[in-house]
Amino acid sequence: MFTPQxxxxxxxxxxxxxxxxxxxxxxxxxxxxxxxLPQFQSGLKDVEGFSHLFVLWIFDRAEGFDLxxxxxxxxxxxxxxxxxxxxxxxxxGLTVVELxxxxxxxxxxxxxxxxxxxxxxxIKPYMSSIPAEKLxxxxxxxxxxxxxxxxxxxxxxx
Amino acid sequence: MFTPQxxxxxxxxxxxxxxxxxxxxxxxxxxxxxxxLPQFQSGLKDVEGFSHLFVLWIFDRAEGFDLxxxxxxxxxxxxxxxxxxxxxxxxxGLTVVELxxxxxxxxxxxxxxxxxxxxxxxIKPYMSSIPAEKLxxxxxxxxxxxxxxxxxxxxxxx
Numbered sequence: 001m002f003t004p005q006x007x008x009x010x011x012x013x014x015x016x017x018x019x020x021x022x023x024x025x026x027x028x029x030x031x032x033x034x035x036x037l038p039q040f041q042s043g044l045k046d047v048e049g050f051s052h053l054f055v056l057w058i059f060d061r062a063e064g065f066d067l068x069x070x071x072x073x074x075x076x077x078x079x080x081x082x083x084x085x086x087x088x089x090x091x092x093g094l095t096v097v098e099l100x101x102x103x104x105x106x107x108x109x110x111x112x113x114x115x116x117x118x119x120x121x122x123i124k125p126y127m128s129s130i131p132a133e134k135l136x137x138x139x140x141x142x143x144x145x146x147x148x149x150x151x152x153x154x155x156x157x158x
Numbered sequence: 159m160f161t162p163q164x165x166x167x168x169x170x171x172x173x174x175x176x177x178x179x180x181x182x183x184x185x186x187x188x189x190x191x192x193x194x195l196p197q198f199q200s201g202l203k204d205v206e207g208f209s210h211l212f213v214l215w216i217f218d219r220a221e222g223f224d225l226x227x228x229x230x231x232x233x234x235x236x237x238x239x240x241x242x243x244x245x246x247x248x249x250x251g252l253t254v255v256e257l258x259x260x261x262x263x264x265x266x267x268x269x270x271x272x273x274x275x276x277x278x279x280x281i282k283p284y285m286s287s288i289p290a291e292k293l294x295x296x297x298x299x300x301x302x303x304x305x306x307x308x309x310x311x312x313x314x315x316x
Contacts, residue, residue: 001161001162001163001216001277002162002216002248002249003159003161004159004160004162004248005159005247005248007239007247007248040225040239040247042225042226042237043225043226043237043238043239043247044237044239044240045226045235045236045237045240046236046237046240046296046297047237047239047240047296048296049240049294049295049296049297049299049300050240050294050295050296051288051292051293051294051295052288052292052293053239054252056214056248056250056252058159058160067198067200067201068200068201068203077203078203078204079200079201079202079203079204079205080201081165081198081201081202081205081211081280081281081282081283082202082203082204082205082207082208082283083283084282084283084285088280089163089165089198089201089280090160090162090163090165090214090279090280091160092214092250092279092280094212094214094252094282096288119159121248121250122239122246122247122248122250123239124239124242124252125239125240125241125242125295125296125298126288126293127242127293127295127298128290128293129287129288129289129290129293130209130210130254130284130287131287131290132286132287132289134209134210135209135210135284135285135286135287136207136208136209137207137208137209137283137285138204138205138206138207138208138283139204139207140283140285141207142207
């Protein structure tokens with residue numbers, strides 16, 4: 001095992017969990033910053049060549065975990081490893097951000113869904129995608145279908 | 159901070175780092191298993207609905223880190239946060255695998271690039287992709303272009 005250490009902190013417009021967009025179709029286009037500690041700055045060399053980055057971070061304001069829970073986007077319970085719940089055995093978050101520009105140790109990014117001050121564990125380049133047509137999205141797709149059905153029923157007055 | 163704990167272990171055909179395909183165009187289609195510990199099995203509920211999963215794991219056989227290094231696919235040095243080097247400040251690996259089928263606590267997957275026995279930290283559903291046409295891939299694309307140029311020179315006898 002290892003002892004996690006922050007390599008920097010997230011600067012985000014969100015100071016409370018309730019402010020982060022959630023639910024089906026939630027957009028994550030908020031801009032923020034990955035503020036890397038000076039002692040790790042040289043590790044950013046050439047990162048600006050990538051349009052997108054994986055950010056690994058700590059759910060530092062979550063405590064404990066639930067193996068099964070109800071995500072905000074669905075009324076059915078799912079296993080924690082089939083959701084993005086913060087209450088995980090290892091409270092590590094993963095977010096894909098778009099890199100807008102770099103100023104020394106600061107990476108300006110779009111797509112933050114973390115709270116302001118969140119500790120960053122790692123940054124990795126996003127090198128390739130699974131094509132959308134090859135993805136199956138389990139309960140998430142089911143929940144979207146149910147929601148669309150409900151919206152149609154409301155629209156048609158049934 | 160938190161204390162990382164394994165939720166399970168990777169079963170992989172690779173027992174040595176040198177056996178893992180590396181370099182430009184390396185294919186990661188090896189099959190393996192995510193062998194989840196019994197006490198975390200209920201967290202897998204509904205995971206089988208997803209075609210692809212993110213696996214977070216520990217580079218448990220790496221020691222220390224280099225902020226700048228030369229990846230196997232290029233002859234130029236890059237910052238650790240622009241590469242997938244195992245020698246990172248927080249030695250966490252990230253792999254996208256295709257879920258083939260589930261048998262209780264065991265997830266049979268394609269696309270392992272981890273060593274046999276690697277501790278797993280987390281599993282998350284792969285919910286969406288950045289379209290390939292929106293990706294810029296920095297030094298990796300440059301290295302591919304240089305390699306293609308060298309191959310053309312060799313092919314044309316120059």
